[in-house]
Amino acid sequence: MSAPTDQVDLALAVPDVDPMYRPTPQELRTMGKTEARGLSDALFRRLAGLEPGTRTYSYVRGTIIELNMPLVRFVAGRFRHRSEELEDILQVGTVGLIKAVDGYDLDRDVEFVTYAIPTISGEIKRFFRDTSWPVRVPRSVQELYLLVARASDRLEQDLGRLPTTVELAEELDLSEEQAAAGLRAGRMYRADSLDALRDRDADEPGGALLDRIGSCDPRLELVDLREAVRPLLGKLPERERRVLLLRFWGHQTQSQIASRIGVSQMHVSRILSATLTWLREEADADVDADCDGDGDD
Known part of the structure; x- marks a missing residue:
């Protein structure tokens, strides 16, 4: 039988209680946000007094990571429009969470959530920039695409349709040429197979892209x-x-x-x-x- 939550808090935060007691995944999942943040702060205070590399240090650090995994799922949800598998995004986001745990400083008087979310998001964005582009483009173009893609999602929800280049430019305070460049970069981000079927329209039947490519005479x-x-x-x-x-x-x-x-x-x-x-x-x-x-x- 698992210990009640207040006992879990005490066992993890107080040094003279068995440090190897580990809460079950179900206990971690059922914690509320306020309770989880309080427990996370207590764990960070304890982690600061432990020797890195020891068994107790690794245990407390691992518990902090498990406790804050909902942050990874929250941030990964922002990138659902990507072509990559969500599982891959979660794995990269977990790496960002680990970096946030290792880099967090209690003395800066900043909540861990405030520090962790940008760190996780940045790790995921770096993954997209460095590995997901089939055609190598400048970093500035990649960042412009990410900016335009997010704005396009917001406007599509508000307008009930895809926004025009003019609307995107006004939303982002960019020129039409910059907004159009961001949209064009999206075509380089997603490389379609030559065998992929294209959409049918009223004028001509659909077919594979390969069927529309000419051959040498x-x-x-x-x-x-x-x-x-x-x-x-x-x-x-x-x-x-x-x-x-x-x-x-x-x-x-x-x-x-x-x-x-x-x-x-x-x-x-x-x-x-x-x-x-x-x-x-x-x-x-x-x-x-x-x-x-x-x-x-």
């Missing part, structure tokens, strides 16, 4: 080749030029070409092979000449 690769070969075609004898045009522009087979010019298919094959070899050598020679000329300049 293999015929474009032939443009440079054709332009390089065009002046060389005029240097070919009539028969070689005709065979080449029939084969690659007329799309005729070697047998069809052989019938048209009155030679055997084997002869057509030799003509094509010799002509293509000559064209390749001439084109390579022109490239080498151009490279030599650039180097001389």
Whole structure:
């Protein structure tokens, strides 16, 4: 059977009572805010008189952390609009709480809650800035996005719709260009999969983003080749030029070409092979000449 709450307070705050008594998680969860804050202050006073690294110090420190976990859940709730899992945000927020417990100074006469909430929030924001952006952007742009995102959430609740860029600028006392930059930064923060389906509208059907991305046209690769070969075609004898045009522009087979010019298919094959070899050598020679000329300049 667990001890009543006042006994828990006494056991943790008074040094001559068993320091290893630990309240159950249920007792910690059922404490009111005022009671939890009072117990937390008593624990901090006791922690200040303990030697770091001892078993008692670790116990009291761990109890303070457990007692203030609702602060982590409270702060993490502000970031529910993020794409990250809430569990990940809670873990990062817990790191912030631990830093707050270790950095809190009773002598400054500031309540722990006042000190801990900004510390937890800052840790979560650093996590977003440093790890959550698929595209690296300046810190100032990241902070502008966070500012615009929070203002957008507030205005959406008030207006019942997404706010315009002008409304965001007025709310934050920014220029329209700055507000628009914050919204654009949000697109860099969330990277969509190429296979993700886009929304359907009245004008065109929905589909994956990949379906809207163009692909390389293999015929474009032939443009440079054709332009390089065009002046060389005029240097070919009539028969070689005709065979080449029939084969690659007329799309005729070697047998069809052989019938048209009155030679055997084997002869057509030799003509094509010799002509293509000559064209390749001439084109390579022109490239080498151009490279030599650039180097001389």
